[in-house]
Amino acid sequence: MPILAKKYRFAMVCFQNSRKPYAYLCKDPFVAVNSVVVVPAADGEPKPAIVAGIIVCTAREAPYPPEKAKSVLRRVNRSEKALFAGVDMRKTVDISLMRVQTRFGPNVLVTTREQREKRRRAYSRYSNVRIIETKPPISEKQQQLNWRAMNMTTQEAVVELEDCLDEMKRTLQDYDRALRAADGRDPLRWIDELEAMDALFGD
Numbered sequence: 328m329p330i331l332a333k334k335y336r337f338a339m340v341c342f343q344n345s346r347k348p349y350a351y352l353c354k355d356p357f358v359a360v361n362s363v364v365v366v367p368a369a370d371g372e373p374k375p376a377i378v379a380g381i382i383v384c385t386a387r388e389a390p391y392p393p394e395k396a397k398s399v400l401r402r403v404n405r406s407e408k409a410l411f412a413g414v415d416m417r418k419t420v421d422i423s424l425m426r427v428q429t430r431f432g433p434n435v436l437v438t439t440r441e442q443r444e445k446r447r448r449a450y451s452r453y454s455n456v457r458i459i460e461t462k463p464p465i466s467e468k469q470q471q472l473n474w475r476a477m478n479m480t481t482q483e484a485v486v487e488l489e490d491c492l493d494e495m496k497r498t499l500q501d502y503d504r505a506l507r508a509a510d511g512r513d514p515l516r517w518i519d520e521l522e523a524m525d526a527l528f529g530d
């Protein structure tokens with residue numbers, strides 16, 4: 328039976344006014360992302376720091392050699408925690424956008440309401456993720472149109488626009504013929520009649 332490798336729990340912490348993470352061993356299971364803890368700094372002095380991530384790994388996978396790593400001393404008191412008020416170390420995920428691969432390379436699509444609900448459920452399981460929405464949802468039809476446009480060359484787009492204009496022109500012509508058939512005369516004939524009366528009284 329194979330021997331299971333020993334697992335280590337590291338807290339990746341950032342000191343005040345810094346985003347550089349440092350690895351500390353952490354046995355406290357209640358320490359999580361955004362927890363504020365006290366750790367021994369490089370000079371040996373205990374300093375408060377905020378947790379940016381938790382890593383559970385073997386010695387080979389560890390961000391720092393476990394035998395050389397220092398440990399988290401404790402969680403902070405209220406006054407120490409106030410030093411990091413408003414700081415959020417969670418990873419921000421915008422569920423209103425999704426990356427897609429088009430024929431011209433990577434691009435971004437705005438998601439539908441159904442797609443972002445799926446993504447919300449998936450990401451809500453992770454305590455280190457902060458979910459945001461920067462764009463209003465679009466319909467599935469609009470998303471398909473956007474996707475199609477992303478995969479078209481300029482020339483293809485021009486041809487499609489010309490086809491669309493031709494279709495509109497045919498529709499207007501059909502409508503004009505339908506009006507003529509219903510009225511039995513030219514629907515714009517009143518303009519000619521008005522001009523004729525103006526000419527008569529003008530003389």
